Amino acid sequence: MHPYGDQAMSETYANGAGRRRASSADVAALAGVSRATVSRCFTDGASIKPETRDRILAAARDLGYEPNLLARMLNKQESNIIAVLTSDFANPFQPALMEALTGRMREEGLTPLLLKGQSATESADALIQLALSYRVAAIVVTVLNASHRMIARCFEADVPLIFLNRVAEDTPAISVCVNSRSGAHRIAEVLVEGGTTRIGMISGKAGSWTNSMRRGGFRQRLDELGYDVLTSIQADFSYEGGRVAALEMMDAYPRLNAIYACNDAMAFGAMDAIRYDRGRRVPDDIAVIGFDDVPVAAWGAYRLTTIHQPVAQLVEQTIHILKRPDRGLALSEQAFLHDGHFVQRLTTSPVKLGDGDTDERDPPPA
Amino acid sequence: MHPYGDQAMSETYANGAGRRRASSADVAALAGVSRATVSRCFTDGASIKPETRDRILAAARDLGYEPNLLARMLNKQESNIIAVLTSDFANPFQPALMEALTGRMREEGLTPLLLKGQSATESADALIQLALSYRVAAIVVTVLNASHRMIARCFEADVPLIFLNRVAEDTPAISVCVNSRSGAHRIAEVLVEGGTTRIGMISGKAGSWTNSMRRGGFRQRLDELGYDVLTSIQADFSYEGGRVAALEMMDAYPRLNAIYACNDAMAFGAMDAIRYDRGRRVPDDIAVIGFDDVPVAAWGAYRLTTIHQPVAQLVEQTIHILKRPDRGLALSEQAFLHDGHFVQRLTTSPVKLGDGDTDERDPPPA
DNA sequence: ACACGGCATGAACACCTTTGCAAACCTTTT
């Protein structure tokens, strides 16, 4: 209609209620150059005359312009957004992991897009689908499960999938994880060496890799040492689940003298059940041992003996993979297992320490 | 070089390592329609013949096509991505808030882009700048501070800014928050009514709105009741900070019989200092009261008397604002204050309950 | 037989950036 259609249109939009953000075209017009030059002004390494650069920068400042990252990602076919899939913040290990992960990501210029599932058992497929639609650079999964079909789709789309804190077997996906099996072995040894062999085990959610390792590894080593668990209850990795399970165990097996909880949160529940619900003592009556070494485990009220997960190492490994030029797509190694070390505190009888273990029986100086 | 430069290039890319995802053009070609029709197929309410729709859907499935959300956002000038700015996962209140917030967002089809600052005192300006570059639909800030200049820039760009769990005064930004002042008033009343009036106060980070309210409100009401704090130490909202402060107080003021910590984490530290570092009793020797009612406050080891923050309500209010057609830009009301209620547990002498308060002196049934 | 309304579709433009290529400019050398 209007001979200068374009011109007129942008004028109209600029005045309307939802006034448009300044684009590179606006800056270009004001500075008297082309859009391409404006673009070059914001990409370093591009050749541009210092004088015009200053002029453009001034114009950009006047208009409050800054590059539209969406358009840039679309054009360059690459993004610095990483989908982070998780489901559960209640387990205190998750916040600790998230803190480290998102902190390091920011330092490396990566931005996490947080996709939260409802429950740990839920499949992450829908969330992965969503992540692919956002054309993220990579996907990091912490607690959820994914179908083989969906994992395959990610790799078809050249989007690497990293399982953090869990191993995905028989898939092209990468896993970064603590060696839960060897940690569970150590726990079995500690309880036996400490002379507490009438053991109740509180395991976590069935179907989780973490749980089957922590559970299976413990049983295996205990068996090798010539013992067996007295009782075993499956809970859900939560404080309340651990508490209820411990109550049940104590009532059914009065001679129980040790509880191994497959994570710290359940161990805290068990300790509170022992001390406050039943009025018994830790470790004199019943020893307790956990797994994770979340920050609360060092608190005065618990001082929990446990296996420390090297969160910083796990995160560093993950970041390292993400920063590779291929973001880990061409990686030959699939699983990166890090060793957790044993931390001795006050909820078990003292045992001899191995290499890399730490002793915190004396509280840190005030 | 090559006479068919462009053609050859895209062929190369298509075959090489990073093969291109299917676009709507590919689907259109396969189904024998135009791109516009493919687009209509994925927007409901558009008129399209059922037969061709099926044909297009089949083609899309064969090619593994799904709409590119980046391109869509760029085109429609609207996004469902919300920037969530935070700094600290160590304080156990943050995970609880985050869990609720991100969970509800997902239910509403909003996707949080997580931008984490290094420390609570750091300015969020750089993160807000980044969020604006991503053209997010709105920005939710939890613990960080922002300059007036940057807040103004957000509103110039029509991006609403919501402060969650903190009030930003004298700005166009919206605040959703618990009424910390009235909560602090209640705490003062509880301690006085309980007969514990030789009080030490452990406050949080200076310069935070939350802290000045929780601190100022407490002092004010205490003054009105005819008392004053015995001592006051400024800490940093952390467990360890609370523990060290409590030790210092106990050593300097042997007759101290109550500690008010401006959040639960510091209260836990104080309790552990009292019980495990100094071997005294809570509440018999020293009463302790916190603020937040994080999940751990209900655990057997602490059973902390505190003020409950209605997390679900706060989140619901935030979601409600985000879902408004104007995302809250045209809101006349700036601050939404919700009342927290008093939760009585075992760390203070029992007092008469007011309206909406809850009593958890008896532990929940096993 | 013709005009008309409703529906389905395609062409073209817009969103905002980056980039390959070619043209224009400036400086220096022969």
Add this chain to the structure above:
DNA sequence: AAAAGGTTTGCAAAGGTGTTCATGCCGTGT
């Protein structure tokens, strides 16, 4: 003075989508 060489810049296309407008088709009512 002109050619050579390097730097700076603009043009146009690409990246994938949504949307307006015009066109074509079909059926209906007169």
